[in-house]
Amino acid sequence: MTENPLHAIERLLERTARSLSGNALHPAEIIQRVTNTVAAAARDGVAPNRVVLTLNPADHASFRPAFRLLERELHRSLDALEAREGLRRIGARQLFFEASRDVPAGLPGVTALFADTAVLPSAPQPGATRRLRRAGDAVLVVAGTGRVRLTHTPFTIGRGPANDLVLASLAVSREHAIVHATSDGYELVDAQSRNGIVLDGQRHARVLLEPGAHVMLGDVELWLEESG
Numbered sequence: 001m002t003e004n005p006l007h008a009i010e011r012l013l014e015r016t017a018r019s020l021s022g023n024a025l026h027p028a029e030i031i032q033r034v035t036n037t038v039a040a041a042a043r044d045g046v047a048p049n050r051v052v053l054t055l056n057p058a059d060h061a062s063f064r065p066a067f068r069l070l071e072r073e074l075h076r077s078l079d080a081l082e083a084r085e086g087l088r089r090i091g092a093r094q095l096f097f098e099a100s101r102d103v104p105a106g107l108p109g110v111t112a113l114f115a116d117t118a119v120l121p122s123a124p125q126p127g128a129t130r131r132l133r134r135a136g137d138a139v140l141v142v143a144g145t146g147r148v149r150l151t152h153t154p155f156t157i158g159r160g161p162a163n164d165l166v167l168a169s170l171a172v173s174r175e176h177a178i179v180h181a182t183s184d185g186y187e188l189v190d191a192q193s194r195n196g197i198v199l200d201g202q203r204h205a206r207v208l209l210e211p212g213a214h215v216m217l218g219d220v221e222l223w224l225e226e227s228g
Helices: 005-015 029-041 057-085
Strands: 050-055 092-099 109-115 138-142 146-151 157-158 177-182 184-188 198-201 202-204 207-210 215-217 220-226
Touching: 029 050, 029 109, 050 146, 050 177, 057 092, 157 198, 198 207, 202 220
Parallel strands: 050 092
Antiparallel strands: 050 109, 138 146, 138 220, 157 177, 177 184, 184 207, 198 202, 198 215, 215 220
């Protein structure tokens, strides 16, 4: 008889540092919270494919030995959700576990993002060839949503599901902006969007993404983080 994976997770936690978390966070609660968040974030029959689970450092330390088991159960739960609701994805599902002191013990934070994980260009112009360049350690942070690694350039951003980063907001155009690598750093270029790129209250056709400089695409705020 196959053992219930949740029981295996619980036993593993008992053998490790579960006592660090005063609220004794239960794995079933994490799975349910992730599933509910993904279900709520689905748009037009498309499920988010990048999920970030943020735990208080104490909970993160407690669950670290069980991350592989937990990840497997999360995939199973999300597969069942997609089958039940008839949802599809724009790319392979990715699960990330992060630690943050901003998250209370026993109360995991979950963000669900749309991100194209394919390496090939998603929407090239007829007759055009899009050459991709590997990016460095840059990360785009979307306010209130999560972090997306800038894996390559050009890197497209918009509401349409073919973009590298999909922003589920009606204030964002289907093809809104494109990140390019230049000799000065990463440049964000407007793709003739309706609301453009706004920096410091001014609309721009292109802006240099200085780390920490906050820009608005429609009603979505984002900024670049880049490690040294």
